[in-house]
Structures are given as structure tokens and as C-alpha cells.
Amino acid sequence: MIAFTKMQGAGNDYIYIDNRNEVVKNPAELSPKISDRHFGVGSDGLVLICSSDKADIRMRMFNPDGSESEMCGNASRCVARFAWERFFQKEKDEFDLETGAGIKHIVIHHNGKNFQSATIDMGAPILEPEQIPVAAPTNRIRIDGREFTCVSMGNPHAVTFVDSVQTAPVLTKGPAYEMDKAFPRKANIEFVEVLSPTHAKMRVWERGTGETLACGTGSCATLVACVLNGKTEREIDLELLGGTLHIEWREDNSHVMMTGPAEFVFEGTFDE
Numbered sequence: 172m173i174a175f176t177k178m179q180g181a182g183n184d185y186i187y188i189d190n191r192n193e194v195v196k197n198p199a200e201l202s203p204k205i206s207d208r209h210f211g212v213g214s215d216g217l218v219l220i221c222s223s224d225k226a227d228i229r230m231r232m233f234n235p236d237g238s239e240s241e242m243c244g245n246a247s248r249c250v251a252r253f254a255w256e257r258f259f260q261k262e263k264d265e266f267d268l269e270t271g272a273g274i275k276h277i278v279i280h281h282n283g284k285n286f287q288s289a290t291i292d293m294g295a296p297i298l299e300p301e302q303i304p305v306a307a308p309t310n311r312i313r314i315d316g317r318e319f320t321c322v323s324m325g326n327p328h329a330v331t332f333v334d335s336v337q338t339a340p341v342l343t344k345g346p347a348y349e350m351d352k353a354f355p356r357k358a359n360i361e362f363v364e365v366l367s368p369t370h371a372k373m374r375v376w377e378r379g380t381g382e383t384l385a386c387g388t389g390s391c392a393t394l395v396a397c398v399l400n401g402k403t404e405r406e407i408d409l410e411l412l413g414g415t416l417h418i419e420w421r422e423d424n425s426h427v428m429m430t431g432p433a434e435f436v437f438e439g440t441f442d443e
């Protein structure tokens with residue numbers, strides 16, 4: 172039996188396991204089983220909270236297809252809250268998180284007792300095609316006549332602008348775009364509707380997962396694509412199906428700052 176905590180950030184739900192004692196031996200095998208919404212607990216994937224020799228804590232994130240992602244924005248806020256409450260007893264509200272995309276600095280906003288939100292310094296976006304990676308001369312590509320701006324936030328994203336997220340072909344085209352030959356490591360696909368220079372809506376088709384209610388790294392990639400295409404200012408509220416994230420692309424150091432919620436849902440044990 173494995174003890175787990177279910178958490179969600181803007182409706183992007185993962186199963187969190189305290190893996191400091193390496194209770195999970197094969198996460199690529201466990202993720203599809205535990206994430207299954209009928210035969211398992213049900214989630215958008217599995218997140219292991221591990222000890223780190225480079226930062227205060229480390230996280231690893233697995234999609235429901237068993238693949239590991241370099242980074243996950245919504246999970247980083249949930250891991251931040253988990254650590255703030257359970258490892259640091261609410262006494263340390265700034266710390267560093269090691270991820271597959273480097274070390275991220277976290278700030279917890281609270282009133283001394285209650286968690287309010289977390290801000291993660293997501294670092295600078297990667298725009299060089301071979302590093303995203305995208306098999307093209309620039310990070311602007313066309314698939315099927317549709318334009319995409321490709322951005323890596325540690326993991327690969329392709330952002331496309333639509334008139335309405337409601338009618339965007341997330342479910343019908345998302346799977347083919349994710350697997351397109353332009354993306355050697357596949358990609359997360361964001362469909363974005365700009366409402367004003369400081370407000371947009373986004374729906375996401377996630378690599379290895381399908382449509383989710385929110386994607387933190389995808390939200391950061393979305394703001395970068397908005398700015399590069401002259402669609403918004405450098406700070407926006409981004410409305411997702413499961414909530415709103417506040418994203419800022421700083422001018423001084425080019426880092427993207429993501430602020431949003433992180434909630435506990437329930438605890439349990441899973442029979443492997």
C-alpha cells in the first residue's frame with residue numbers, strides 16, 4: 172500500500188507521493204495505474220516529492236501514459252504548499268525546488284496560518300528551435316495552415332491563437348498536433364483567445380495526458396507567445412477551464428513568474 176495525497180492547482184489534479192524514502196520504485200509503471208479515473212485513484216498524473224542535494228526539495232512528474240515531463244507548473248505550486256505545511260511547518264516561506272528543468276525559486280503567500288497562493292520563478296523561456304525542440308528554422312511554424320509559436324519552459328509547448336476557446340479544436344486536432352513530426356519530443360498544445368492586453372483565455376491539450384483543466388508551464392508559454400506576437404502586455408490574468416493564473420514575463424531578467432492556487436483534496440492509500 173502506498174500513501175498518497177491528491178492535490179489540485181486550477182483543476183490540474185495530480186497524485187502526490189512523499190518519496191523521500193524512495194517508496195516508489197517504478198514511477199513510469201505506477202503513473203498509468205494510479206492516474207486511471209476508473210481503475211485507479213484518478214488524476215492528470217503522478218508527482219513524486221523527493222529529497223535533493225541541490226535544493227530544499229525535488230519533484231518529478233509523470234504523465235498518465237508513463238512518460239516523465241521535465242517540468243510542471245501547477246504541480247510546482249502544489250509541491251510548494253505540501254512542503255510549506257508538512258516539511259517546514261509553515262516556518263519557511265521561500266525555498267528552492269529542483270526539477271528536471273533546473274532549480275526554481277518559490278515564494279509562499281500566506282497570513283501566517285493559511286496558505287493563499289504560491290509564486291514560482293519559472294526561469295527564462297527557451298526560444299531556440301533546437302532546444303525547444305522543434306524541427307524548424309525558427310520557433311514560428313505552420314501545421315495544417317495553422318500558425319504556432321513554440322516555446323519551451325523546460326518542457327515543449329506550441330501556442331496557437333483562436334477566435335474562441337469554446338470552439339477551438341482542442342480534442343479533434345490536439346492529438347495530431349501533439350504528435351506532429353515538427354516536435355521530436357512531442358509537444359503540449361495551447362489554444363489561446365486574447366480578451367484584452369491584460370486578460371486571455373486558454374485551453375490546453377497536454378502531451379501524454381490529453382485535455383486538462385489547466386497547465387502552468389503552458390500558461391507561461393502562452394504569455395511569452397502573446398508578447399512575441401504583440402497580443403498582450405507582459406503581465407496577464409490567464410483564465411483556464413479550472414481557474415485563473417497570474418503570469419508576468421519580467422523585462423529585467425526575462426524570467427516568467429507564475430502565481431496561483433494549490434489545494435489539498437484528499438489523502439489515501441493505493442493498493443498496487
Ligand SMILES: N[C@H](CCC[C@H](N)C(=O)O)C(=O)O
Nearest residue numbers: 240243244245326386387388
Ligand atoms: N500541467 C503541467 C504540465 C505537464 C506537462 C506534461 N504534460 C508534459 O509532458 O510536458 C503544468 O502545469 O505545467
